Amino acid sequence: MAKTAAKRQLKPAPVRADGQQRVLGEQGERTRQRLLDAAKKVFRERSYPETRVDDITREAGTSHGAFYLYFSNKAEVLEALAIETAERMYTLADELEGIERGEAGFDQLKSWMEHFIDNYEENSPVVVAWMSARPQDARFDRLGREVLAKFAGRISHTIRATESDGERHPVNAGVAAVALVAMLERFCYYWLVRGGGFARDDVVDTMAAIWHQGIFGASHKD
Amino acid sequence: MAKTAAKRQLKPAPVRADGQQRVLGEQGERTRQRLLDAAKKVFRERSYPETRVDDITREAGTSHGAFYLYFSNKAEVLEALAIETAERMYTLADELEGIERGEAGFDQLKSWMEHFIDNYEENSPVVVAWMSARPQDARFDRLGREVLAKFAGRISHTIRATESDGERHPVNAGVAAVALVAMLERFCYYWLVRGGGFARDDVVDTMAAIWHQGIFGASHKD
Amino acid sequence: MAKTAAKRQLKPAPVRADGQQRVLGEQGERTRQRLLDAAKKVFRERSYPETRVDDITREAGTSHGAFYLYFSNKAEVLEALAIETAERMYTLADELEGIERGEAGFDQLKSWMEHFIDNYEENSPVVVAWMSARPQDARFDRLGREVLAKFAGRISHTIRATESDGERHPVNAGVAAVALVAMLERFCYYWLVRGGGFARDDVVDTMAAIWHQGIFGASHKD
Amino acid sequence: MAKTAAKRQLKPAPVRADGQQRVLGEQGERTRQRLLDAAKKVFRERSYPETRVDDITREAGTSHGAFYLYFSNKAEVLEALAIETAERMYTLADELEGIERGEAGFDQLKSWMEHFIDNYEENSPVVVAWMSARPQDARFDRLGREVLAKFAGRISHTIRATESDGERHPVNAGVAAVALVAMLERFCYYWLVRGGGFARDDVVDTMAAIWHQGIFGASHKD
DNA sequence: CATGAATGAGCTTTCATTCAT
DNA sequence: AATGAATGAAAGCTCATTCAT
Numbered sequence: 001m002a003k004t005a006a007k008r009q010l011k012p013a014p015v016r017a018d019g020q021q022r023v024l025g026e027q028g029e030r031t032r033q034r035l036l037d038a039a040k041k042v043f044r045e046r047s048y049p050e051t052r053v054d055d056i057t058r059e060a061g062t063s064h065g066a067f068y069l070y071f072s073n074k075a076e077v078l079e080a081l082a083i084e085t086a087e088r089m090y091t092l093a094d095e096l097e098g099i100e101r102g103e104a105g106f107d108q109l110k111s112w113m114e115h116f117i118d119n120y121e122e123n124s125p126v127v128v129a130w131m132s133a134r135p136q137d138a139r140f141d142r143l144g145r146e147v148l149a150k151f152a153g154r155i156s157h158t159i160r161a162t163e164s165d166g167e168r169h170p171v172n173a174g175v176a177a178v179a180l181v182a183m184l185e186r187f188c189y190y191w192l193v194r195g196g197g198f199a200r201d202d203v204v205d206t207m208a209a210i211w212h213q214g215i216f217g218a219s220h221k222d
Numbered sequence: 223m224a225k226t227a228a229k230r231q232l233k234p235a236p237v238r239a240d241g242q243q244r245v246l247g248e249q250g251e252r253t254r255q256r257l258l259d260a261a262k263k264v265f266r267e268r269s270y271p272e273t274r275v276d277d278i279t280r281e282a283g284t285s286h287g288a289f290y291l292y293f294s295n296k297a298e299v300l301e302a303l304a305i306e307t308a309e310r311m312y313t314l315a316d317e318l319e320g321i322e323r324g325e326a327g328f329d330q331l332k333s334w335m336e337h338f339i340d341n342y343e344e345n346s347p348v349v350v351a352w353m354s355a356r357p358q359d360a361r362f363d364r365l366g367r368e369v370l371a372k373f374a375g376r377i378s379h380t381i382r383a384t385e386s387d388g389e390r391h392p393v394n395a396g397v398a399a400v401a402l403v404a405m406l407e408r409f410c411y412y413w414l415v416r417g418g419g420f421a422r423d424d425v426v427d428t429m430a431a432i433w434h435q436g437i438f439g440a441s442h443k444d
Numbered sequence: 445m446a447k448t449a450a451k452r453q454l455k456p457a458p459v460r461a462d463g464q465q466r467v468l469g470e471q472g473e474r475t476r477q478r479l480l481d482a483a484k485k486v487f488r489e490r491s492y493p494e495t496r497v498d499d500i501t502r503e504a505g506t507s508h509g510a511f512y513l514y515f516s517n518k519a520e521v522l523e524a525l526a527i528e529t530a531e532r533m534y535t536l537a538d539e540l541e542g543i544e545r546g547e548a549g550f551d552q553l554k555s556w557m558e559h560f561i562d563n564y565e566e567n568s569p570v571v572v573a574w575m576s577a578r579p580q581d582a583r584f585d586r587l588g589r590e591v592l593a594k595f596a597g598r599i600s601h602t603i604r605a606t607e608s609d610g611e612r613h614p615v616n617a618g619v620a621a622v623a624l625v626a627m628l629e630r631f632c633y634y635w636l637v638r639g640g641g642f643a644r645d646d647v648v649d650t651m652a653a654i655w656h657q658g659i660f661g662a663s664h665k666d
Numbered sequence: 667m668a669k670t671a672a673k674r675q676l677k678p679a680p681v682r683a684d685g686q687q688r689v690l691g692e693q694g695e696r697t698r699q700r701l702l703d704a705a706k707k708v709f710r711e712r713s714y715p716e717t718r719v720d721d722i723t724r725e726a727g728t729s730h731g732a733f734y735l736y737f738s739n740k741a742e743v744l745e746a747l748a749i750e751t752a753e754r755m756y757t758l759a760d761e762l763e764g765i766e767r768g769e770a771g772f773d774q775l776k777s778w779m780e781h782f783i784d785n786y787e788e789n790s791p792v793v794v795a796w797m798s799a800r801p802q803d804a805r806f807d808r809l810g811r812e813v814l815a816k817f818a819g820r821i822s823h824t825i826r827a828t829e830s831d832g833e834r835h836p837v838n839a840g841v842a843a844v845a846l847v848a849m850l851e852r853f854c855y856y857w858l859v860r861g862g863g864f865a866r867d868d869v870v871d872t873m874a875a876i877w878h879q880g881i882f883g884a885s886h887k888d
Numbered sequence: 889c890a891t892g893a894a895t896g897a898g899c900t901t902t903c904a905t906t907c908a909t
Numbered sequence: 910a911a912t913g914a915a916t917g918a919a920a921g922c923t924c925a926t927t928c929a930t
Contacts, residue, residue, distance in 0.1 A: 028889075049271060053925065063891045068926070106391060132354035134269040141416070148412065169328060169431035172424035178412055179432060183405030187397075190370065190404055194363070202394035209391035210401060213439070214432060217390075249909095249914065275900070285916045290901065471893065471930095491800040493715060497921070507895045512922065550835060576798035585860070592856065612883075613772060613875035616868035619853075623876060626856055627849030631841075634814065634848055638807070646838035653835035654845060654880060661834075661879070694910070719904065729912045734905070 032070045034060040039077045040125060048078060048129030079139055082130045085123045086147050092116055093150045099158060101216050109208040113184075117203070120188040127185075128193060152177040155215060162216055171214075180214050183207075254292045256282045261299045262347060270300060270351030301361060304352040307345045308369050314338055315372045321380060323438050331430040335406075339425070342410040349407075350415060374399040377437060384438050393436075402436050405429075476514045478504045483521045484569060492522060492573030523583055526574040529567045530591050536560055537594045543602065545660050553652040557628075561647070564632040571629075572637060596621040599659060606660050615658075624658050627651075698736045700726040705743045706791060714744060714795030745805055748796045751789040752813050758782055759816045765824065767882050775874040779850075783869070786854040793851075794859060818843040821881060828882055837880075846880050849873075 038060035042051050053074055057064050071077050095112060099105050120127065133140040156177035184207060190196050191203065260282035264273050275296055279289050293299050317334060321327050342349065355362040378399035406429060412418050413425065482504035486495050497518055501511050515521050539556060543549050564571065577584040600621035628651060634640050635647065704726035708717050719740055723730050737743050761778060765771050786793065799806040822843035850873060856862050857869065 025889090031889085052923090064893095065891050065928090066889080069889075072926095074925070128354075132350075134272055136269070136272075144416070169427065169434065171428040171431045172420070175409075175420050175424050175428040176432065178418060178420075179405050179409045179428065182408035182412055183401050186404035186408035187401045190400055194366070196400065198394070198397050198400075202397050205391065206393040206397040206401065209393045210398065210432075210436060212391065213435060217435070217439075253914075274898085287902085287916055287918095288914075291914075295900075475893075491802070494800060494802075496919085509895055509923085510893080513893075517921070572798075576794075588860070613871065613878065615872040615875045616864070619864050619868050619872040620876065622856055622862065622864075623849050623853045623872065626852035627845050630848035630852035631845045634844055638810070640844060642838070642841050642844075646841050649835065650837040650841040650845065653837045654842065654876075656835065657879060657883070658876060661883075691910085697910085718902090730914095731907090731912055732910080735910070738905095740904070 028070075031060075031062060031066060035062065035067060035070055036077065036080060040081055040123075043078070043081075043125035043129055048125070048132075075133075075137075075139070078126070078129055078133075079143075081123075081126045082140065082143055085126045085130070086143055088119055088123070089147050090150060092119060093147075093154050096151070096154045096158075099215070101162070105216070106208055106212050109211055110204050113204045113207045113211075116184065117188060117192075117200070120185075121192055124189075124193050128189070131185075148178065148181060151181045155180055158215055176214055180211055183210070250292075253282075253284060253288060257284065257289060257292055258299065258302060262303055262345075265300075265303075265347035265351055270296075270347070270354075297355075297359075297361075300348065300351055300355075301365075303345075303348045304362065304365055307341075307348045307352070308365050310341055310345070311369050312372055314341060315369075315376050318373070318376045318380075321437070323384070327438070328430055328434050331433055332426050335426045335429050335433075338406065339410060339414075339422070342407075343414055346410070346415050350411065353407075370400065370403060373403045377402055380437055390439065398436055402433055405432070472514075475504075475506060475510060479506065479511060479514055480521065480524060484525055484567075487522075487525075487569035487573055492569070492576075519577075519581075519583070522570070522573055522577075523587075525567075525570045526584065526587055529570045529574070530587050532563055532567070533591050534594055536563060537591075537598050540595070540598045540602075543659070545606070549660070550652055550656050553655055554648050557648045557651050557655075560628065561632060561636075561644070564629075565636055568632075568637055572633065575629075592622065592625060595625045599624055603659055612661065620658055624655055627654070694736075697726075697728060697732060701728065701733060701736055702743065702746060706747055706789075709744075709747075709791035709795055714791070714798075741799075741803075741805070744792070744795055744799075745809075747789075747792045748806065748809055751792045751796070752809055754785055754789070755813050756816060758785060759813075759820050762817070762820045762824075765881070767828070771882070772874055772878050775877055776870050779870045779873045779877075782850065783854060783858075783866070786851075787858055790854075790859050794855070797851075814844065814847060817847045821846055824881055834883065842880055846877055849876070 035056060039051070039056045042055045042059050046055065051074075053067055054064060056077070057067050071080070092112070092115060095115070099108050099112070130140050131144065152174065154177075156173040159171075159173040159176060187203075187207070191198055257278060261273075261278045264277045264281050268277065273296070275289055276286060278296075278299070279286050293302070314334075314337060317337070321330050321334070352362050353366065374396065376399075378395040381393075381395040381398060409425075409429070413420055479500060483495070483500045486499045486503050490499065495518070497511055498508060500518075500521070501508050515524070536556075536559060539559070543552050543556070574584050575588065596618065598621075600617040603615075603617040603620060631647075631651070635642055701722060705717070705722045708721045708725050712721065717740075719733055720730060722743070723733050737746070758778075758781060761781070765774050765778070796806050797810065818840065820843075822839040825837075825839040825842060853869075853873070857864055
């Protein structure tokens, strides 16, 4: 299970500011969840840096103070959401495993793109915030690297496993893999967050085509 | 002249907080430039949101007050730098014009990638800040859209002008063009800002290969 | 009830900077009051323009931030105090209603003057600040006009209701009424704020005499 | 000569910040005057506290720095204007000297009121600023006291010189004199600065009537 | 568990005044 | 005599976080 693996690597459970483990009753769990949902919603509306703790608690219908019962600071909510999102991405990366070479693979890629896009749409506020957290912030930096590495690892592995036909300009598999992920992530950002007007079908087809070509159509030199 | 055109569309010259045009003497121009340089440097070191106006003035060796003589707030410095950067990018986009199909075109692309990367490296703090300005900020949003549109326009035009050979999965030229730009921009970010360890040659070769393939190797359906 | 009417016309209750109504608990109400008292005290000592928000909080024994929990800026404290004061003045104006013609009226006026002076003394820092708020400030301007109109209205009404004996130079009742108020207000300022050395009895007697004469002793031509 | 007397009592000529006497050439004198005129104009438009040194120099068409060549700070311009105004008022006070008892005196008063009002209108921004300078400021405080004393002195002297007929409530001549001045000054403020809508004739008649009555119609007890 | 009042560090900004040219 | 760039003290204000109830 990718998910379990992820859980192990990533930071878990709520911890109090004072470092003491916090055990949540049922009600507490519900309040915590309300705060997370509210945060996600507000992050989408106003962006993470623009969001005030008050916006979150107002949306969640809790008191201001309650927030600090569940999270030791604002970044921790984002982290919790980012971890959730990262786990989904791990799953997605795993689904990339069995992609095949020919027409069937192309169809697999299309359906995978659908999944990715759904996921991005659902979690864009978190991704955006997380990605634009300053690189200095070790917490988010590590998370980002891990997810990227996971994706890129799967892809570059497949590229390398592919018999190169020598007809094309050879690529570096590592670079190409990261480039494909970068392309997909950033395209979704332009399209879904900044709002460029493309038809979903065109996007799915084109992404799948470029990926397919990038993965199976290239020779590689490493 | 693309550059002139760009200059015309984009916002020019320094304006005072009170909206009155400020005419700068030689000394003033020098101080203003010192502040811009300092800002760029500090944005790189601490990131834009983390940068305090005082960090900039300290770096520039001016007083706090001098800053507000030339800019009405922190965002305005970023804007000035972003406009500079956008103009460079317009120039770069223009250089994309004469790219050819075959091996010669591939070499052209490689050298173009070198330019792009140099430029990105030089201006990354600005690009990062600008790109992560919240989409709500009309000022930066418009600038971003314009640059993206310029790049994507050139590329999609070339894609459409290319005889499709029907062998590959057809792509939507508009989507593909934005995707290629997204890829390049984001890859540079991962590589140069977040720090992935790739060799520059590999990057240039691989980017050029994927672009070449993306532009000339695909059939398109629109 | 004049007072109720006043309350209705004038701006009520504390409002937060973000425009949202703030409901104050008992503790909050106490803190707010402490701030108002402190402000009045400091306004007297250093004058309104010379007062810093920090002076107020220091006097009130609260933090700087607490101030902005209850008022959105310095002017708003003054406004709150001015409204309080205006309400007192409305009450005073109402007391002017039953003043009679003869000797009894003179005594009534004397006792009324006592009230006015007490009131002025108590609230002088507020009145001074309020009156010297620049006329452009609609907030204070309106309040001032309302109070003046109320006073002048009562007085001019009585002047007009008085049988003129034709012996004296006729006056315009509106002008005379405003003039009497102006006289009283400004005299109190010279005397109580700038510090002229008059005996309280002399002041009360003289003011009452001039008012009595001004109200009942003049013929009017309108 | 009242004017000479005034000149002697009041603070004279421009002095440099460093305390050295400044001798102005013809051009300098002209610039200084331009600054004074500009200041008066701007004080009227924006009020003294709201006026920035830049507003004055902009209006005068000089450089920012030039201001400090002629005045050592902002208050000094106001002071210079206030002294000018005070001198006019001294002259006015002197004109009060020969006022007579009967109908002729009433006409004299009316024409005097015209003068006063013209003067107030011309100098209102200065008077307002000066009067609302914080009482702590010795400079303006003294000037104000002197002018008030001069006016009140003339009036109370006449009141005391008048045979009291015993019919009216006796007044304290000192209080009454200050009260009449206060009335006039403050009425003009309400009327000319805050803008109450009275006809000039009504004002002149009514003011003259109240003063006439106040001066000649009262018995006094001191 | 929950509340919301209180805190205070830290930011942006203004503008009277000084100073080098 | 004039210029206008530079200074820096001091203000107003925000908001993440803490704390008493």
